Structures are given as structure tokens and as C-alpha cells.
Amino acid sequence: MSxxxxxxxxxSAEVPAGTTLxxxxxxxxxxxxxxxxxxxxxxxxxxxxxxxxxxxxxxxxDATVPRDGAAVDLVTAVQGG
Amino acid sequence: xxTAADTAVPPLRIGGYExxxxxxxxxxxxxxxxxxxxxxxxxxTTLTTVAxxxxxxxxxxxxxxxxxxxxxxxxxxxxxxxTARDAVLTARxxxxxxxxxxxxxxxxxxxxxxxxxxxxxxxxxxRLAADGFTVxxxxxxxxxxxxxxxQAGAAAVMPxxxxxxxxxxxxxxxxxxxxxxxxxxPVVLDAGVGTASDVTLAMEAGCDAVLAASAITRAxxxxxxxSACRLAVASGWHAARAGRIPRREHARASSPRVGxxxxxxxxAGEGDAHGGQGR
Numbered sequence: 001m002s003x004x005x006x007x008x009x010x011x012s013a014e015v016p017a018g019t020t021l022x023x024x025x026x027x028x029x030x031x032x033x034x035x036x037x038x039x040x041x042x043x044x045x046x047x048x049x050x051x052x053x054x055x056x057x058x059x060x061x062d063a064t065v066p067r068d069g070a071a072v073d074l075v076t077a078v079q080g081g
Numbered sequence: 082x083x084t085a086a087d088t089a090v091p092p093l094r095i096g097g098y099e100x101x102x103x104x105x106x107x108x109x110x111x112x113x114x115x116x117x118x119x120x121x122x123x124x125x126t127t128l129t130t131v132a133x134x135x136x137x138x139x140x141x142x143x144x145x146x147x148x149x150x151x152x153x154x155x156x157x158x159x160x161x162x163x164t165a166r167d168a169v170l171t172a173r174x175x176x177x178x179x180x181x182x183x184x185x186x187x188x189x190x191x192x193x194x195x196x197x198x199x200x201x202x203x204x205x206x207x208r209l210a211a212d213g214f215t216v217x218x219x220x221x222x223x224x225x226x227x228x229x230x231x232q233a234g235a236a237a238v239m240p241x242x243x244x245x246x247x248x249x250x251x252x253x254x255x256x257x258x259x260x261x262x263x264x265x266x267p268v269v270l271d272a273g274v275g276t277a278s279d280v281t282l283a284m285e286a287g288c289d290a291v292l293a294a295s296a297i298t299r300a301x302x303x304x305x306x307x308s309a310c311r312l313a314v315a316s317g318w319h320a321a322r323a324g325r326i327p328r329r330e331h332a333r334a335s336s337p338r339v340g341x342x343x344x345x346x347x348x349a350g351e352g353d354a355h356g357g358q359g360r
Contacts (some may be wrong), residue, residue, distance in 0.1 A: 009135040028136055046145035047136070048178035055173045073135060075174050077144045079117070080132025080160050081107035081245065081272075081294035 107294020284317025
């Protein structure tokens, strides 16, 4: 199976070709993500994704397959002033 | 006000958002999440700042879950950004992650002073306000910049009292009062609070709300300081509307002068408190 090389949160990551943002998010945070980009467990996901510095709305995660070499940032809320 | 016991403070409207408690709390500066939770509850806050960071392997999704559980709204900030460009991207990520149009725009000039870069802040505010955000703009205590931010679309301006985390309180009360007097949007004192009296002084100066983070989270007893700050908001808000007395050069007695008993003819021979009779 062919793979893509992404820069995920600043680090190089190999993922199977065709991996969608929805799969990438679910894999990274260890929670199931529904097709509409919400948490399958009903709670708030609290996560946002940017590809090459452009925010991809959660509703588009399932249909978005990052290109080879794309920079993907996956952020969440942490403590801060 | 009906009774002296009525210390309620009305909510504040910031753009389309209603802020129930005028003490906004920051969540940084404390590692013990249980202690943070106690402080959040004690503060009575209804809006709390969070930062946005890349998901790390040790990331716990607990901040959002904690605030959801406590029913506290989230105010994402753009802390750590040095340019308007980064602040705009961070704000958009915050909106997507937390499903809120609120953003505290914070663009820092350098890591040493942590003072706001007002040029970048102004640009970020303009772009984000145009993009539909309710922008709370963290800024210096410069009255000119505060007005410019308002004109750029800020829904509230957040001047600092003193540098972030310094606990130095309000260093330029005159400027803060000028900002308050001229502002057409709410003024939220942000940064520099060291203890509850700083919160009261800000409210007495006419601020509409206060943001406190380190003052609470880094206090020896965060929950107790959170309570103190909650009371300080109410105290200052009411004092600001109670019409304080003017400052006077000299003393002014509050007991009447007429009707006093005759002064003792020869006080020195009476053996009073100074006479050493040991009463």
C-alpha cells in the first residue's frame, strides 16, 4: 500500500494513501469521529485542523485527503491566560 | 438599591455576547486541575480563557471537558502569536475547535516584556472583526490605541494594568481612566492584577470587567484568591457608583464640634493615660 508523507504538527508522518482528515484526527486523539466531524461519543471534540495554514471545517474532514507533503496542524484548547 | 445586602452586579454585553460574571478567569499558571476547578468555581466566572496548541502525545482533552462540565464559556486567546497573520489563523482554529466567535486577540512583541505589539494587534483585530469574530483586544494602557482598536471593530478593549504575570497592579491609573472615559465599548482590565485590591481599583476606575489569571492560579490558595477577586469585582463596581468623597488636603472631622464637654482645666495634673496609673 502506498503512503503519503505529511508534516503532522511539525513532525514528519507517514500515513496510508487516501487517509482523510477525519481518520487522521481520530487516529491522533484516540476518539471516534463521525462523518460530520463531531465526536461519535457525543461530547465536544475541541479540535481544529489546518492544512497548509488554512482551517478545514470539521464538516469537510471526511472529504479531505491531504496531498503528499502537506503540513497538517491539529490543535486543541489547553490552559492559558 | 433596595438593601445593603444586595451586592449583585448586572451582566455585561460584549458585542452579541452576555457576560454574566464580570470576573473573567484565565486558566494558565496551575498544573493541578482539581485546584484549578476549585478556583474556577470559587471565582464565579462564566467565561474563561484557553490557549490553542498542537495536540501532543501527552495532551489531555480535559480542558474543554472540564469547562463543559462546569458550564463555563470558553474564550480562546491567540497567546504566543507575534504577528497578525498567526493571530488570525489561531483565532480561526479556536473558532472551529470551540465553536465560538469570541476571541481574545493577543499579539506579543517579545518574550521578555510580553507587552502587546499594538500594530499587529490592530491589524488582527480589523481582519477578525471583518470575519465576524467578537474581538476582545488585549492592548497596552495607551488611550490612543484603545480608541483605534474600537474603530477597527473590537467589541471590547482589554488594556493591561502592568505586564502579564507581574502582579504590579495598575501602573497608570490616569491612562486607564482616560481609556474608560472615551471608550464606546466595554473595557476589561487584563494583565497585571496581583491581588483583590487591584481588581477593585480597576472597577472603581470604571472598568466593566476584569480578567485575572496568574493572580489567582499562582496564589498560595487559588480558590481563596478567586473568591476574593469575585468579591472585589462587586465591591469596586458598587463603589464606582456610590459617589466617593473628594480627596482633601486636610482632615475633616465627622463628629460634631458643638456640645462637647468642657476641656479639663489642667490636663497635666490629672494623672490621665500618660500619668502612669496603669488603668
